Each structure stands twice: as structure tokens, then as C-alpha cells.
Amino acid sequence: MAFDANSQASDEVLLVLYGNGDRAAAHVLALRFTPLALRVAARMLGDGSEAEDVAQEAMLRLWRIAPEWRQGEARVSTWLYRVVSNLCTDRLRRRRGVGLDEIAEPEDGVPPVVDRMIARDRANALQDALDALPERQRQAVVLRHIEGLTNPEIAAVMQIGVEAVESLTARGKRALTALLAAQREELGYGHG
């Protein structure tokens, strides 16, 4: 069975087909989900190279789970969001183990986030603010406000309750607002 990139076959059907040996199904799945995995990993990690590694690893796990995939138990996208999130969390935790000497020193007298935003566009300003959030808040905010998932979907991805998701997204958004408020004019939003 041949597919093109705009195949109407559902994600689950394609995954089961690949699990049964259909190479063309893998091609469509790769086109659909590699950008998603890369986008979320880049938002979570703030590092393109690491995000690329995470995206490839997440897709590899998708290929491996395919023969055992049970239709109706979970959405492929939800499963992939979860894998990407977990891989990113692992990397962020390893980063925390980096020695103090390896962390760049902030420049004297200038808050690092403000200094970086001067030279960056709005998208990068948002990324910097996201990077400053605790990882769980960042994960919830990225999934809710950038990926557009519903709270129950995020709850499934993060394996927590819906109320916990609401709390994380609310706190995350408040923190982003506080972080970005001082840069409103610099980003061109100063006059409403």
C-alpha cells in the first residue's frame, strides 16, 4: 500500500501498518511526527542540536513500539509528546549535574535575560522566558499554549491530574508574564 505525505490514514492505522512491515507507512509517520518531536524538544531544551537528538530517539522508540501498539489505548501524538517530554526531562536533569565552573558567568550589573533579549527577536525572547521556568511548568505551558493540547491531553502526557495541569499552566503563565513585562517596549509591544 502506497501513501503520500497527505495520506488521510489515521496515525494509529499507519503505525499498525508499519508494525506489520509496511515501509511506506513509516515514511508518512516520519513526515507527520518528526517536526512535532523536534519542535517540542527545541522548546523544552532551548538547544537545536540536543532537540535533534531527542527527536530522532523519540521516533526510534515509536518504531520499536509499533508491533505492540494496541489501537484505541492512546493517541500516537499523545504517546510521542510523553516520550519527548521524558527525554527532555532526563537531559535537563543531567544538565543540572553540570559543575558550576562550566556555567557561563552572568555579565556584571545586567540581568542576563534582559541583555539577551535586546539582540533577539520576539520568538527568541519567548524561548528565553520559557527556559527560565521550572521544567514542569515549561512542559505544561509549551503543551498548552504552543502545541495547543487540551488539559486532559496534557494530563495524559505528563501522567498527572487535570487540576495539577491547570495549576502548572497558570503558574507558568504568570511567571512568563513577570519575566517578559520588563521587555514589552523592547519587543515592540509597549504601546498596547
Place this chain on the structure above:
Amino acid sequence: MVMADMNQTDEMLEKLFETARCEVVDLPPGLLARVLADADAELAARTAPPLRAAPTRRTSGFMIVLGELLAAIGGWRAVSGLASATVAGVWIGFAGVGNLSLTTVDLLSGGETLAVLNLLPGDDVFALASDLGDFE
């Protein structure tokens, strides 16, 4: 932060989110190829034949060796001939032999005489005739 500032910052944040949602991610060169190569490798690993085909029914190692041996010596007919010869040999060994002729006795006893061993008379033909005369 006063309420007006908060509202303006919220609006800014929503616009930043909207921009981020519309952002198209360009896949880095080679990433899609690597992802597809992984998919192919996983598929190949799953569909590769096992190193050793499983037997269709359980057969002991002894029976396999016996079958190969039989085939090598000509099958069950050859085995029946061998069995007959073996039984005959055992019987002869067990029952022994009756009276042997003198020639046979000479052969088995190891005693060498010209009469027994020189089967091609040549220059000794007269000596042979003489010996035969003595023997009688």
C-alpha cells in the same frame, strides 16, 4: 505590576504564543533521512529470518545420527545383510567346527610344509614329488 501593565503583558504573551504556534519548523538536513533509516533498520531486524530454523517436529539427536548413518551405508537392506553376517559369525564362534581336513589343520596350526605352501611347482617339482611319496 499594575493591572494595566499586566493586561498588556498578557496580550503580548498571547501574541508571542500565537507566533510560536504558527512557526514552521524546518527539519535539519539529514534528520528525516536518519529517522527513516532507523525505521528501515527496525523493520529489517524484525523481519530477518532466525539464525537456525526450528524443526517441524521434535526429533532426538540420536535418531538424526542413526538416520544419517543408515543413509550412508545403503539403507535398511544393507543393514539386514550386515546383521545376517554378524549372526552367522557369532554362531560359528559359539558352536565351533567339526573335523577339519588335514590341509586345514596344517593351515591353522602354523606348521609350514612344502606340500602346503609351495603351490607353484617350479624347480622343486621333483622334491615335491618325493615328499608326496613320503607322505603317502
